[in-house]
Amino acid sequence: MDNKVWFCWFAALFMAALGTGHAGNVTYDGRSLIVDGQHRILFSGSIHYPRSTPEFDFSGRGDIVRFIKEVQAQGLYVCLRIGPFIQAEWTYGGLPIWLRDVPDIVFRSDNQPFKDHMSRFVTKMVNMLKGERLYASQGGPIILSQIENEYGMVEDAFHEKGPPYVRWAASMAVGLQTGAPWVMCKQKDAPDPVINACNGRRCGETFEGPNSPNKPAIWTENWTSFYQVYGDEPRMRSAGDIAFQVALFISKKGSFVNYYMVWYHGGTNFGRTAAAYMLTGYYDQAPLDEYGLIRQPTWGHLKELHAAIKLCLKPLLSGENTTFPLGDDQLQEAHVFKGNSEECASFLVNNDKRRNATVIFGNSSYELPPGSISILPDCKVEAFNTAKVSTKYGTRSMKAGQKLDSPDIWEEYREAIPNFDETSLRTNMLVEHMSTTKDTSDYLWYTFRFQHGFGDSGSALIVNSLGHVLHGFVNRKFVGSAHGKHEDTNFSLEKNVSLNNGTNFVSLLSVMVGLPDSGPFLERRVAGLRRVSIQDKDGLKDFNNYSWGYQVGLVGEKLQIYTEPGSSKVQWSRLGNSNPQPLTWYKTLFDAPPGKDPVALNLGSMGKGEAWVNGKSIGRYWVSFLTSKGSPSQTW
Ligand SMILES: *[C@@H]1O[C@H](CO)[C@@H](O)[C@H](O)[C@H]1NC(C)=O
Ligand SMILES: *[C@@H]1O[C@H](CO)[C@@H](O)[C@H](O)[C@H]1NC(C)=O
Ligand SMILES: *[C@@H]1O[C@H](CO)[C@@H](O)[C@H](O)[C@H]1NC(C)=O
Ligand SMILES: *[C@@H]1O[C@H](CO)[C@@H](O)[C@H](O)[C@H]1NC(C)=O
Ligand SMILES: *[C@@H]1O[C@H](CO)[C@@H](O)[C@H](O)[C@H]1NC(C)=O
Ligand SMILES: *[C@@H]1O[C@H](CO)[C@@H](O)[C@H](O)[C@H]1NC(C)=O
Ligand SMILES: *[C@@H]1O[C@H](CO)[C@@H](O)[C@H](O)[C@H]1NC(C)=O
Ligand SMILES: *[C@@H]1O[C@H](CO)[C@@H](O)[C@H](O)[C@H]1NC(C)=O
Ligand SMILES: CC(=O)N[C@H]1CO[C@H](CO)[C@@H](O)[C@@H]1O
Numbered sequence: 276m277d278n279k280v281w282f283c284w285f286a287a288l289f290m291a292a293l294g295t296g297h298a299g300n301v302t303y304d305g306r307s308l309i310v311d312g313q314h315r316i317l318f319s320g321s322i323h324y325p326r327s328t329p330e331f332d333f334s335g336r337g338d339i340v341r342f343i344k345e346v347q348a349q350g351l352y353v354c355l356r357i358g359p360f361i362q363a364e365w366t367y368g369g370l371p372i373w374l375r376d377v378p379d380i381v382f383r384s385d386n387q388p389f390k391d392h393m394s395r396f397v398t399k400m401v402n403m404l405k406g407e408r409l410y411a412s413q414g415g416p417i418i419l420s421q422i423e424n425e426y427g428m429v430e431d432a433f434h435e436k437g438p439p440y441v442r443w444a445a446s447m448a449v450g451l452q453t454g455a456p457w458v459m460c461k462q463k464d465a466p467d468p469v470i471n472a473c474n475g476r477r478c479g480e481t482f483e484g485p486n487s488p489n490k491p492a493i494w495t496e497n498w499t500s501f502y503q504v505y506g507d508e509p510r511m512r513s514a515g516d517i518a519f520q521v522a523l524f525i526s527k528k529g530s531f532v533n534y535y536m537v538w539y540h541g542g543t544n545f546g547r548t549a550a551a552y553m554l555t556g557y558y559d560q561a562p563l564d565e566y567g568l569i570r571q572p573t574w575g576h577l578k579e580l581h582a583a584i585k586l587c588l589k590p591l592l593s594g595e596n597t598t599f600p601l602g603d604d605q606l607q608e609a610h611v612f613k614g615n616s617e618e619c620a621s622f623l624v625n626n627d628k629r630r631n632a633t634v635i636f637g638n639s640s641y642e643l644p645p646g647s648i649s650i651l652p653d654c655k656v657e658a659f660n661t662a663k664v665s666t667k668y669g670t671r672s673m674k675a676g677q678k679l680d681s682p683d684i685w686e687e688y689r690e691a692i693p694n695f696d697e698t699s700l701r702t703n704m705l706v707e708h709m710s711t712t713k714d715t716s717d718y719l720w721y722t723f724r725f726q727h728g729f730g731d732s733g734s735a736l737i738v739n740s741l742g743h744v745l746h747g748f749v750n751r752k753f754v755g756s757a758h759g760k761h762e763d764t765n766f767s768l769e770k771n772v773s774l775n776n777g778t779n780f781v782s783l784l785s786v787m788v789g790l791p792d793s794g795p796f797l798e799r800r801v802a803g804l805r806r807v808s809i810q811d812k813d814g815l816k817d818f819n820n821y822s823w824g825y826q827v828g829l830v831g832e833k834l835q836i837y838t839e840p841g842s843s844k845v846q847w848s849r850l851g852n853s854n855p856q857p858l859t860w861y862k863t864l865f866d867a868p869p870g871k872d873p874v875a876l877n878l879g880s881m882g883k884g885e886a887w888v889n890g891k892s893i894g895r896y897w898v899s900f901l902t903s904k905g906s907p908s909q910t911w
């Protein structure tokens with residue numbers, strides 16, 4: 276197990292331009308983190324570095340040391356969210372699939388096998404970073420670390436095994452002596468000295484605050500409710516709404532806001548790293564889009580917000596705060612920070628989401644748009660209002676570089692449909708998908724053979740599956756496909772089939788589109804076929820406990836025909852337009868477009884599958900899964 280790779284450590288990088296130099300030991304008090312002896316208001320933008328790459332070069336995407344050194348070189352700090360469970364719409368929440376085979380393991384619980392593996396991982400990680408001198412106390416950029424992730428959401432499911440696990444995780448982390456504080460997000464009872472942080476899209480409104488007066492208010496993650504799954508339309512959160520929540524959080528003495536992906540940069544779920552039903556594009560709507568390009572007006576509006584808050588720093592960090600109502604209907608209020616001398620900053624909040632409000636503050640009158648906050652860095656002149664977006668809308672234009680739609684430039688290889696006689700893995704029952712594939716492939720063939728006393732076309736094949744996709748073949752003929760969805764993975768395929776009088780072969784291809792990543796007891800989740808029967812005029816015959824033959828993965832995967840050496844191991848043929856078959860590999864060669872712009876492939880004419888460029892998987896596509904408006908969720 277030692278050579279298995281835990282491939283996702285997520286780091287958030289701070290955008291606050293704080294200059295370089297040593298951060299020193301990092302501490303905190305009730306106001307904020309104290310970095311290099313100074314209170315700080317910090318903004319950071321999450322980036323999952325394995326989801327980002329500037330070109331079709333995938334070497335070392337998991338190199339965290341290189342990533343952190345690059346962050347430092349840019350003059351930024353790092354808040355490292357170690358996990359090891361990270362959810363993050365990453366397959367299996369970032370845990371390696373082999374962990375479920377550890378005897379007696381219960382993930383994320385007061386369970387010795389899990390704790391052993393978790394502490395081994397976290398220790399290895401921290402020691403590696405210490406070895407590279409990357410913690411602030413060593414002159415590095417890491418000023419904060421996170422252990423676990425949103426455990427408060429699932430803690431109750433573990434009953435009496437939950438709280439001791441939280442205490443253990445906190446003391447294990449703190450015991451590693453990083454010289455910088457630790458946070459737990461969504462964990463009201465985070466034990467001292469670990470800081471409880473808010474996760475959620477509206478922390479400005481909902482956060483109950485730190486669980487001790489000595490801890491600062493920290494917002495580690497805004498929301499993840501806008502990740503896109505197959506079948507979803509893209510959803511945008513307005514720049515004004517984001518700015519409102521951030522300004523409100525700061526006005527209530529918040530001192531650290533981390534823009535989670537929907538707000539900063541998502542990237543791409545390359546290969547098979549996406550969790551169940553997640554799109555390959557991750558938070559394309561973020562201020563830096565899937566390709567790393569600036570998305571306006573969000574990016575520009577947040578930049579102006581940060582500049583306005585920066586003008587308020589002195590009174591914000593060292594002043595006294597007061598809060599008082601402004602209107603008569605209790606929907607408007609002022610948060611005022613007054614320093615020693617003339618320093619004064621105020622946040623005028625209009626909580627009325629429908630109406631403008633005219634308020635008197637000081638001796639002046641201010642017009643506040645619905646659901647907005649005005650920031651007055653001198654308590655007089657409005658420097659910024661969250662609803663007044665002055666940045667222009669931007670559009671991303673895709674330029675067609677090359678057309679690859681001529682059949683002449685393509686070759687195909689048809690994947691063999693295995694029948695029962697060709698399988699070597701046998702049992703007398705339906706197996707669970709994940710424990711059989713061990714996630715070496717999305718694909719698992721379930722096959723059986725049976726005798727039928729009469730040929731007929733009035734029989735029906737009925738299959739129930741717990742995810743995620745099923746393709747049915749009878750006597751090597753395709754009979755149909757079905758799939759579940761993110762909210763309900765349970766689905767059935769019912770198809771009329773014509774059977775031979777004599778021997779019949781049924782081959783069912785179960786496909787997973789990423790592993791689950793959320794909720795308690797991940798180690799016990801099941802997927803794949805649950806029930807298989809055939810209805811004919813003699814009645815319903817159940818095949819669950821029949822003799823089954825299995826094949827893990829596809830022939831093309833085994834031969835790696837998406838690589839140059841693998842490609843030469845099979846006979847490719849010209850694109851045939853007769854009898855198209857699902858499960859076909861296609862390949863072509865093309866010249867890389869000139870220039871340095873991001874390059875995308877338009878897979879809009881495809882169905883469902885995975886795409887490789889130069890032997891590297893650029894992720895899955897599923898353009899045949901349409902949204903309610905009838906379009907694919909992602910074609911680029
Ligand atoms: C940080 O704390 C450690 C342990 O208390 C101490 O040895 C070290 O000198 C401190 N570093 C700085 C930069 O203050
Ligand atoms: C200062 O802000 C804190 C946090 O929002 C709040 O609990 C407290 O009541 C405020 N103090 C005053 C005097 O308004
Ligand atoms: C708020 O005021 C602005 C201009 O002062 C106006 O354009 C807008 O329609 C008003 N909005 C509402 C909801 O009354
Ligand atoms: C408001 O105006 C009065 C009279 O001109 C003045 O005494 C007072 O200081 C002003 N208040 C503020 C907050 O500017
Ligand atoms: C099925 O095949 C058997 C053996 O060849 C034959 O006796 C029987 O008549 C066939 N039944 C039908 C309905 O064709
Ligand atoms: C899946 O759906 C079928 C048919 O609606 C139902 O009989 C079965 O109990 C469901 N299975 C699960 C695990 O929910
Ligand atoms: C199968 O065929 C029968 C008629 O032969 C039809 O009533 C039924 O709807 C069909 N079922 C399916 C699942 O297509
Ligand atoms: C298959 O066998 C198991 C026990 O071996 C039994 O619990 C289950 O009900 C059987 N399933 C069906 C569909 O007959
Ligand atoms: C309040 C809120 O939106 N919380 C979300 C934070 O993210 C997790 C998943 O990581 C969601 O389950 C929560 O609903």
